[in-house]
Amino acid sequence: MTVFHYTITEDRQTIEHLLREQWQAGKKTVHLMRMAKSVTDENGEPIDWKLPLFVGTNLTFSFPEAQSTYVPEERGTLNVVFEDEHIVAVVKAAGLSMHPDRLGQTGTFMNQVMAYIVNQGGQYAEHIHRLDKGTSGVVLIAKHPIAKGLFDRMLEKNEISRKYLAETDGLLKRPRGTIRFSIGKDRHDPSKRVVSISGQSAITHFKVIDRTADSSFVEAELETGRTHQIRVHLAHLGHPVKGDTLYDGSETEDGHYRLTATSVAFTHPFTGEAITIEMETK
Numbered sequence: 001m002t003v004f005h006y007t008i009t010e011d012r013q014t015i016e017h018l019l020r021e022q023w024q025a026g027k028k029t030v031h032l033m034r035m036a037k038s039v040t041d042e043n044g045e046p047i048d049w050k051l052p053l054f055v056g057t058n059l060t061f062s063f064p065e066a067q068s069t070y071v072p073e074e075r076g077t078l079n080v081v082f083e084d085e086h087i088v089a090v091v092k093a094a095g096l097s098m099h100p101d102r103l104g105q106t107g108t109f110m111n112q113v114m115a116y117i118v119n120q121g122g123q124y125a126e127h128i129h130r131l132d133k134g135t136s137g138v139v140l141i142a143k144h145p146i147a148k149g150l151f152d153r154m155l156e157k158n159e160i161s162r163k164y165l166a167e168t169d170g171l172l173k174r175p176r177g178t179i180r181f182s183i184g185k186d187r188h189d190p191s192k193r194v195v196s197i198s199g200q201s202a203i204t205h206f207k208v209i210d211r212t213a214d215s216s217f218v219e220a221e222l223e224t225g226r227t228h229q230i231r232v233h234l235a236h237l238g239h240p241v242k243g244d245t246l247y248d249g250s251e252t253e254d255g256h257y258r259l260t261a262t263s264v265a266f267t268h269p270f271t272g273e274a275i276t277i278e279m280e281t282k
Contacts, residue, residue, distance in 0.1 A: 002063040002124045002144045004085040006270065012052035015039050015059075019049075019146075023269075024153070029066075029145045038062040066124045066145050070099070072115035073106045080116070082277045086147040086270055087128070087140055088113075089277045094136040094256040099127065113141055129155060129162065132228065134244070137164070137261025138279050150269040155225070161265040164220045164230055165209075167258035168239040169250050172216040176207035179233040183226045192246060193228045195236045202226040204233045215242060219262075230259060 008018075019025045019033070033039060037046035040060045047059065079091035092098070092109045099110040110127060117125040128140040128151040140160075142148035154160050184199025186192035193199075203223035210217040216239065220230045231247050234240055240249035243257030252258065265276040 002066050002122050004061050004144055004147075004270075006059050006061060008053045008055055008057040008059065011054050014052055015047060015049040023146050023150060025146050026149055029063075029149075032065045033061070033063070036062070036064050038064065061144075061146070063124065063144055068114060068117075068123065068125050069103060070108075070110045070114040070125065071104060071106050072118045073111035074115040075112055078112055078116050079279075081138060081279055082275070086144065086268075087142055087151065088116075088125075089138050089140055089264065090116075091279050092131055092136060092139050092261075094134055094260075097133050098130050098139075109139070117143065128152065129160075129225065131261055132231070132259075134257045135164075135259045135261060136256075138264055138277055139261070140264055140277075147270075151266075154266060154269065158223055159266060161263075162222045162225070162261060163263045163265075164222070165260045165262050166218045166220055166230060166234060167242045168216045168218055168234050169242055170214065170216065170239045171211055172208050172218065172237070172239050174208075177205075179204045179206065179237065181233060181236055183229060183232050193226070193232050195232060200224075200226055202229050202233065204230055206234075231257075 019030050038061065039047050041047055042058050080088060081091060082089035090113055097108040100108050113125050122143060124144055126142050126148050128142055131137060131139055140151065142151055180203050181195040182197060182199035183193050183202040184196035186194045201224060205221045205223065206218050208216050209219050222229060231241055231244050235247035240247045241257045241259050242249050243252035245251060249257060263276060263278040268275050
């Protein structure tokens with residue numbers, strides 16, 4: 001069963017207000033929790049949802065019906081860089097598909113994450129954001145439905161900072177800047193995206209942090225999260241990501257392109273803490 005604990009931080013707060021107003025949990029989730037009497041006190045006794053509670057009251061939230069459909073699949077050791085009762089941050093390898101395209105499919109990142117969650121006694125894991133198959137780096141995973149809803153809204157409101165490290169072909173002349181080009185689908189290739197006036201707004205902030213004789217190392221921060229955004233924006237500047245042959249990048253020996261999601265940062269919606277999660281980069 002999926003479970004998390006929470007301590008009331010505001011006098012006379014009710015479960016009803018906490019779930020519906022503060023956390024804005026989905027109607028289905030709230031209904032199932034109410035029917036299952038799944039909010040309990042320290043002694044495991046169900047709490048009246050309209051009862052005013054006081055600061056310091058310890059609660060347990062359980063989700064007997066919340067289950068993810070990914071088939072658990074263990075394939076080596078998972079690189080976990082942060083974890084609490086609400087989320088887990090895991091490093092995805094380059095070349096690994098993010099999630100199954102059909103029910104029952106295995107061999108993806110989320111199959112591995114699901115195996116990790118099941119081994120902990122859980123049954124729910126849903127990604128909060130995605131990385132392209134060829135992109136490596138940090139991915140946030142929700143461990144229960146309320147966390148999923150909260151972090152999804154934070155992502156929509158640009159309240160989760162996501163930084164990437166890219167190695168590009170050629171030497172970027174500008175040391176820093178902001179790329180504001182809308183991105184849409186390529187009419188001639190469904191796997192590609194292009195800069196398009198009729199596309200969705202896309203904003204990428206960048207700064208050059210190092211250079212070699214024929215490449216630039218660029219830190220990019222997303223303000224929006226369009227498909228292939230960093231790859232398309234850098235290619236449009238004439239400096240595609242090395243190895244990203246889909247966007248005319250030069251080939252690499254291992255066949256992977258050089259783009260890594262290095263960090264995410266946010267204010268934790270359950271604890272109020274400022275959280276920065278980083279992975280080591282060579």
